[in-house]
Each structure stands twice: as structure tokens, then as C-alpha cells.
Amino acid sequence: FYSQASNPGQFENDSDVLWQRGHVPETVVYHGRVGINTDAPDEALVVCGNAKVMGRVMHPSDSRAKQNIREVDTNEQLRRITQMRLVEYDYKPEFASVMGIKNT
Numbered sequence: 001f002y003s004q005a006s007n008p009g010q011f012e013n014d015s016d017v018l019w020q021r022g023h024v025p026e027t028v029v030y031h032g033r034v035g036i037n038t039d040a041p042d043e044a045l046v047v048c049g050n051a052k053v054m055g056r057v058m059h060p061s062d063s064r065a066k067q068n069i070r071e072v073d074t075n076e077q078l079r080r081i082t083q084m085r086l087v088e089y090d091y092k093p094e095f096a097s098v099m100g101i102k103n104t
Helices: 014-018 074-082 093-099
Strands: 019-021 028-030 034-036 045-047
Touching: none
Parallel strands: 034 045
Antiparallel strands: 019 028
16 A cells, blocks of 8 residues: 655545544554555555664563563573574575565
8 A cells, every 4th residue: 555645634545535633643543454665464564674763662561561570490491492493494585575585
């Protein structure tokens, strides 16, 4: 899905009516999947290419979202890690090409 806005909040064609101003100032809302450099996003947001983040990436995996946090036996955890199956792989050329991956 590609969109160009000549003026903030105004979109060029009828398919863009799914975009709407957010409740918070300077926000835009789209209900559906958004793709950047792809017209077939398979998640809520798919970026094919590099992304530059000038602020923080927020993720709900911090101590405020958890309970019963406790230390674990390091030796037991290392033993479990040695039982893991570790692999190396190359991306299939057709996948790498579609995703813009150069180093497969």
C-alpha cells in the first residue's frame, strides 16, 4: 500500500479513506496492515528496508509488566543451553530477492 499526502491529513485517492486523524495530536490511524516498500504486508507493519529510529522503540517486556521476578541457577541454565539445537542457514534466493536481502 503506497500513499502520498500532498498536505498532512489529506490523501490523494479514495482508497486512503481508511487513514484517519488520531485522537492524539500529530497522529494518523490506519486499521489494517501497513507495508513500507511492499504491497503485501503479512503483519500489522512490515518494513522492507532499513528503518531509522531517532527515539526509543517501546516494547512491553520490562519489569513493570512482570511479576515473580527471581534469580535462576546459572549452572542449570547453562546446562539447558548446551542441549539446544543451534543451526546456521542461508536464505533461499527467491525469498532474499523479494525481501531485499543482499547478504543471504
